[in-house]
Amino acid sequence: MTAEQPETFVLPPDELMPNSPLPVVIYRNVEVAGEPARDFETLFEANGWRGSWRNGVYDFDHYHSNAHEVLGVARGSATLQLGGDAGQPVEVAAGDVLVLPAGTGHRRIAASTDFTVIGAYPPGQEHYDICRTRSAEADLRISKLGRPRTDPVYGGDGVPAWR
Secondary structure, X not given: OOOOOXXXXXXXXXXXXXXXXXXXEEEOOOOOOOOHHHHHHHHHHHOOOEEEEEEOOOOOOEXXXXXXXXXXXXXXXXXXXXXXXXXXXXXXXXXXXXXXXXXXXXXXXXXOOOOEEEEEEOOOOOOOOOEOOOOXXXXXXXXXXXXXXXXXXXXXXXXXXXX
């Protein structure tokens, strides 16, 4: 399994999305063999990210205050808005993997009809919340959340860009 050097960027907080001082990480063209959805589930599970699901991305801004999230694009393509109104649109396609730190706003702007995403979370964070507005309580949960022990694509010692 290989991927290109990851893209990273930090999103500023805004009135509705807290975002994170940790960067968003995007691995492009992650090579998985066979059936991509199943292979992303297997890859994430092997690297300690659990609670996987298959679907798309909501078309409204939201974030998770109690979980970091990985999104593997198994099929199709989409434009996602990361970071709420203060953030930026990002084009994603089959083979791309996004690692979103807790608090990162995200929504789907547009997608192909076959757009399929596999999502997963670090251990203990599988029961994620869905927040649509910023609050002091959510900010506190985000600040207390530990960093994952492994990278969802490479395993190892945490997400390299978050060390």
